[in-house]
Amino acid sequence: MDTAVTLDARTRLLQAALHLVRRQGWTATSVDALCADAGVTKGSFFHHFRSKEALGVAAAAHWGETTGAMFAAAPYHAPADPAARVLAYIDFRAALLHEDLGACTCFAGTLVQETWASHPALRAACGEVIRAHAATLEADLAAARPPGAHWAPDSVARFIQTVLQGAFVMAKATGSAETIREQIGHLRGYLVGLMEG
Amino acid sequence: MDTAVTLDARTRLLQAALHLVRRQGWTATSVDALCADAGVTKGSFFHHFRSKEALGVAAAAHWGETTGAMFAAAPYHAPADPAARVLAYIDFRAALLHEDLGACTCFAGTLVQETWASHPALRAACGEVIRAHAATLEADLAAARPPGAHWAPDSVARFIQTVLQGAFVMAKATGSAETIREQIGHLRGYLVGLMEG
DNA sequence: GTATCTATACCGACTGGTTGGTATGGTGAC
DNA sequence: GTCACCATACCAACCAGTCGGTATAGATAC
Numbered sequence: 001m002d003t004a005v006t007l008d009a010r011t012r013l014l015q016a017a018l019h020l021v022r023r024q025g026w027t028a029t030s031v032d033a034l035c036a037d038a039g040v041t042k043g044s045f046f047h048h049f050r051s052k053e054a055l056g057v058a059a060a061a062h063w064g065e066t067t068g069a070m071f072a073a074a075p076y077h078a079p080a081d082p083a084a085r086v087l088a089y090i091d092f093r094a095a096l097l098h099e100d101l102g103a104c105t106c107f108a109g110t111l112v113q114e115t116w117a118s119h120p121a122l123r124a125a126c127g128e129v130i131r132a133h134a135a136t137l138e139a140d141l142a143a144a145r146p147p148g149a150h151w152a153p154d155s156v157a158r159f160i161q162t163v164l165q166g167a168f169v170m171a172k173a174t175g176s177a178e179t180i181r182e183q184i185g186h187l188r189g190y191l192v193g194l195m196e197g
Numbered sequence: 198m199d200t201a202v203t204l205d206a207r208t209r210l211l212q213a214a215l216h217l218v219r220r221q222g223w224t225a226t227s228v229d230a231l232c233a234d235a236g237v238t239k240g241s242f243f244h245h246f247r248s249k250e251a252l253g254v255a256a257a258a259h260w261g262e263t264t265g266a267m268f269a270a271a272p273y274h275a276p277a278d279p280a281a282r283v284l285a286y287i288d289f290r291a292a293l294l295h296e297d298l299g300a301c302t303c304f305a306g307t308l309v310q311e312t313w314a315s316h317p318a319l320r321a322a323c324g325e326v327i328r329a330h331a332a333t334l335e336a337d338l339a340a341a342r343p344p345g346a347h348w349a350p351d352s353v354a355r356f357i358q359t360v361l362q363g364a365f366v367m368a369k370a371t372g373s374a375e376t377i378r379e380q381i382g383h384l385r386g387y388l389v390g391l392m393e394g
Numbered sequence: 395g396t397a398t399c400t401a402t403a404c405c406g407a408c409t410g411g412t413t414g415g416t417a418t419g420g421t422g423a424c
Numbered sequence: 425g426t427c428a429c430c431a432t433a434c435c436a437a438c439c440a441g442t443c444g445g446t447a448t449a450g451a452t453a454c
Contacts, residue, residue, distance in 0.1 A: 009404075025311040027224035031440060042441085043405045052440065102314060109366050113310045114222040116369035117299060127370040158367065158376070159383040166363025169306050170355065172313035173324040179355070186356040190387040206430080228414060239415085241430050249414065 010048045012038035017059035023102040026056065026114045026122075053119055056111065060125035063107045064132060071136065082143035083195040087188065089137065093164065094184045097177050104177065105168040106130075134161045144195045151194055163187040207245040209235035214256035220299040223253065223311045223319075250316055253308065257322035260304045261329060268333065279340035280392040284385065286334065290361065291381045294374050301374065302365040303327075331358045341392045348391055360384040 007015075016037035020029040031052055035045050049055040076088035097104050112126035134157040141153035167183035204212070213234035217226040228249055232242050246252040273285035294301050309323035331354040338350035364380035 023314045025222065025224060025315075027222060028311070028315065030438075032438085041405050042407095043443090043445095044403070046441065047403060047405095108370070110310060112370045113307060113366055114225070116372070117220045118222075118225065123370070123372065127372065130367070130370050155379055156383070159380055162363035162367050162380045162383075163359060164363065165366040166359035166361065169310055169362040169366065170327070170359050173305070173309045173320070173327050175313070175320065175324065182352055183356055183359045186353070186359075186387070190383070190390075193387075193390050227412075229412085238431050240418095240432075243415070244429060 009038065009040045009044050011062075013040060013045060013048060013055060014059050014062040017055055018063060018107050019102075021056075021059070022105060022107050022110055026111055053121055056115075056119070056122045057125045060108055060111065060122070060129050064129040068133065068136075071133070082140045085140045086137065086144055086191060086195065089140075090160075090184060090188050090191065094181055097180055099177050101168075101171055101177055105171070106165060109165045109168060130161055130165075134158050146195065149194065156191070156194065160187065160191075206235065206237045206241045208259075209237060210242060210245060210252060211256050211259040214252055215260060215304050216299075218253075218256070219302060219304050219307055223308055250318055253312075253316070253319045254322045257305055257308065257319065257326050261326035265330065265333075268330070279337045282337045283334065283341055283388060283392065286337075287357075287381060287385050287388065291378055294377055296374050298365070298368055298374055302368070303362060306362045306365060327358055327362075331355050343392065346391065353388070353391065357384065357388075 013034060016034045017029070020033060020037055031042065031045055034055070035042055045055070049058065074092055076092040077085060079085050079088055108126040108129045112123055112130075115122040115126075117123075135154075137157040137160060138153045141156050145151070145153060163183055163186070164180075167180040170183065171177050171179040210231060213231045214226070217230060217234055228239065228242055231252070232239055242252075246255065271289055273289040274282060276282050276285055305323040305326045309320055309327075312319040312323075314320075332351075334354040334357060335350045338353050342348070342350060360380055360383070361377075364377040367380065368374050368376040
């Protein structure tokens with residue numbers, strides 16, 4: 001028993017990265033702080049990761065895997081109508097929100113905003129995670145697209161992520177997660193308009 | 198002559214902050230780097246600013262003033278129809294884009310994403326700059342709102358900023374400013390739908 | 395059974411360099 | 425003189441990363 005609490009050091013470091021980087025940013029999160037949060041020593045850190053950047057790349061992949069599994073198992077796939085599934089995804093994203101912005105905002109979006117110009121490997125890893133998540137919406141959007149509509153499913157999938165990422169920034173600026181809910185409402189209205197033809 | 202090049206040290210430091218923070222982020226931009234970029238010494242830095250954080254607050258205000266003056270003087274206010282003015286603003290934002298993301302993305306959005314939890318003064322300064330810019334759109338949106346429409350001008354003004362901020366994050370993730378243009382296209386379509394009633 | 399070998403996981407003191415910030419001194423305008 | 429402005433030298437704390445070493449477990453040999 002107890003295996004859920006006693007994770008291996010590598011996984012604890014990845015979780016510490018998600019925890020601290022979402023709250024403090026990448027540069028402000030030191031290797032020592034990551035080790036303290038994970039309850040491991042510096043020797044252990046550099047045994048598992050060649051560098052701080054390598055941990056960041058692995059953490060982005062870890063973020064993609066854990067959130068990917070969570071979304072794959074979520075109930076919004078249930079409706080028979082593809083347009084209803086898209087809107088159920090939007091409502092599911094809204095239901096995930098709470099006032100602790102450090103726990104409900106996007107790790108990849110936060111990380112890439114800070115490292116896009118200086119750390120190409122981190123930029124690529126974050127870009128891939130966001131692209132892959134957006135891609136999971138394309139099939140439902142394509143099926144929900146009225147004949148003759150002037151929009152592309154992949155472009156709308158990116159727009160959904162754009163609004164979410166922007167809402168996270170705006171929420172951090174206003175200090176309240178309520179901002180995100182408001183913006184998701186506008187996004188929902190736009191999608192309804194697109195899909196009802 | 199030559200006054201445009203020989204700005205005072207304080208202004209050069211503020212411009213250095215805009216230049217470096219937009220490309221490297223807040224924590225990764227050191228006081229020494231700011232001084233080197235501005236061509237001043239550390240003594241001068243701490244003569245004009247009590248701390249690095251104080252420079253950040255002043256830089257956010259400087260960003261609000263310079264961009265505010267630029268938008269106030271922009272041609273998108275010309276159309277007689279308020280809905281046309283809103284769409285002209287959107288098109289103006291699109292026209293400002295180019296491939297150098299470090300020069301066409303938002304200083305306040307970049308800064309607040311990194312400092313919202315750890316530097317309350319910076320968070321407040323960035324939040325105010327973004328709020329003030331969004332507020333400049335409210336009058337035109339209110340005038341363009343069809344009678345009986347179910348949207349609030351201030352909320353839509355925030356949505357416009359949300360999409361722009363999100364598009365900047367997505368552009369950094371994909372590595373191309375073309376992403377921003379695509380997202381602004383969706384935003385334009387949503388606004389047309391809202392304003393034509 | 396046990397001695398030996400090998401690989402993985404982990405530890406924490408240490409290093410060279412950087413950080414934000416300070417102390418102090420100079421210099422030109424009024 | 426004095427005061428705003430700037431320069432230089434300096435500091436303690438902190439940074440990412442290194443290094444010599446230990447602990448443990450499984451495989452192989454005899």
